[in-house]
Amino acid sequence: xxxxxxxxxxxxxxxxxxxxxxxxxxxHRLDTxxxxxxxxxxxxxxxxxxxxxxxxxxxxxxxxxLAAAHFLDDIPVxxxxxxxAANQSADMLTAVAHSFTHGNDNALRVDRRYLPAGSRVLxxxxxxxxxxxxxxxxxxxxxxxCTLVGVGIAVEKGFQPGGRKLREAGVNxxxxxxxxxxxxxRIQLADDD
Amino acid sequence: xxxxxxxxxxxxxxxxxxxxxxxxxxxHRLDTxxxxxxxxxxxxxxxxxxxxxxxxxxxxxxxxxLAAAHFLDDIPVxxxxxxxAANQSADMLTAVAHSFTHGNDNALRVDRRYLPAGSRVLxxxxxxxxxxxxxxxxxxxxxxxCTLVGVGIAVEKGFQPGGRKLREAGVNxxxxxxxxxxxxxRIQLADDD
Numbered sequence: 001x002x003x004x005x006x007x008x009x010x011x012x013x014x015x016x017x018x019x020x021x022x023x024x025x026x027x028h029r030l031d032t033x034x035x036x037x038x039x040x041x042x043x044x045x046x047x048x049x050x051x052x053x054x055x056x057x058x059x060x061x062x063x064x065x066l067a068a069a070h071f072l073d074d075i076p077v078x079x080x081x082x083x084x085a086a087n088q089s090a091d092m093l094t095a096v097a098h099s100f101t102h103g104n105d106n107a108l109r110v111d112r113r114y115l116p117a118g119s120r121v122l123x124x125x126x127x128x129x130x131x132x133x134x135x136x137x138x139x140x141x142x143x144x145x146c147t148l149v150g151v152g153i154a155v156e157k158g159f160q161p162g163g164r165k166l167r168e169a170g171v172n173x174x175x176x177x178x179x180x181x182x183x184x185x186r187i188q189l190a191d192d193d
Numbered sequence: 194x195x196x197x198x199x200x201x202x203x204x205x206x207x208x209x210x211x212x213x214x215x216x217x218x219x220x221h222r223l224d225t226x227x228x229x230x231x232x233x234x235x236x237x238x239x240x241x242x243x244x245x246x247x248x249x250x251x252x253x254x255x256x257x258x259l260a261a262a263h264f265l266d267d268i269p270v271x272x273x274x275x276x277x278a279a280n281q282s283a284d285m286l287t288a289v290a291h292s293f294t295h296g297n298d299n300a301l302r303v304d305r306r307y308l309p310a311g312s313r314v315l316x317x318x319x320x321x322x323x324x325x326x327x328x329x330x331x332x333x334x335x336x337x338x339c340t341l342v343g344v345g346i347a348v349e350k351g352f353q354p355g356g357r358k359l360r361e362a363g364v365n366x367x368x369x370x371x372x373x374x375x376x377x378x379r380i381q382l383a384d385d386d
Contacts, residue, residue, distance in 0.1 A: 029307040030270040059251035077223040114222040
């Protein structure tokens with residue numbers, strides 16, 4: 001997606017040779033116009049597969065998930081929670097995802113009532129690197145007895161294995177931009193399909 | 194806001210006499226259509242005051258903040274983070290908010306670069322109870338040298354002191370629904386203005 005690639009090149013920052021910071025527009029400050037453009041792009045790609053729920057994980061997946069859901073006829077969004085709250089219900093679907101950014105394990109949790117069996121679920125997230133969050137969300141979709149429509153991602157780090165693993169597993173993966181490498185502080189991006 | 198009040202009465206759940214669960218449409222599963230209707234309502238109310246940034250806190254404030262920002266000519270959203278990540282920048286504005294739901298203190302953090310001094314900031318959150326999160330976000334607005342336009346909330350718990358304290362401090366507070374009490378498992382709501 002050209003607009004996203006241009007924004008990454010203009011505003012993305014490298015930390016070492018593996019971290020791409022996109023805080024400026026994707027996961028701390030949100031570029032609202034770009035967020036809706038990305039949501040429309042995901043909706044255009046997955047709309048023919050008729051998802052009826054968008055599933056993401058807090059916190060930084062929520063904005064893109066809501067924008068995509070808006071262009072999919074305002075279907076509901078469900079976001080997995082990372083920590084148990086005092087007033088959560090007992091019947092939670094859970095799956096563990098390791099966070100390489102934070103260096104810890106998160107138990108992702110979704111209330112079973114919000115993923116009715118038989119639903120067609122589109123998984124959306126802002127980032128795909130090692131694929132831990134996507135893998136955990138897909139596990140939750142399967143536990144719920146739902147059908148996975150596909151996985152929509154804003155920025156895939158192509159030099160980490162998450163995208164390859166999902167594609168090899170036959171998942172319909174759409175990444176709006178793919179970082180192929182970081183060399184000497186410069187971000188290299190794949191061309192669009 | 195009539196649509197929100199009806200949804201609270203239809204789908205909200207009481208836990209004891211002080212907790213209102215609105216997981217079904219506001220902070221675990223998101224009712225996308227309602228979220229945009231609420232965002233439009235906040236934008237209509239605060240638009241004349243010309244905010245140029247919407248500030249919220251992860252995770253469940255993000256969706257309403259994005260929807261409001263969309264109807265305010267797609268101004269950017271900034272969301273405060275609750276936990277330090279490994280790759281955050283050093284120059285963070287911080288303020289502590291106590292969470293009565295989780296029973297702990299959160300240090301809310303915003304990168305100073307994303308709240309340029311002189312900006313006009315609208316604070317948005319899903320819930321207002323004791324007002325800890327709003328108070329912390331307002332402190333961050335002040336630390337940044339920005340102007341607070343007001344505070345927009347989906348559900349205020351009117352029997353807890355957060356709303357009163359903000360109004361007494363002269364804050365322009367707009368709550369789209371106000372729960373006045375929970376009695377015998379029934380939610381009572383204030384009428385609209």
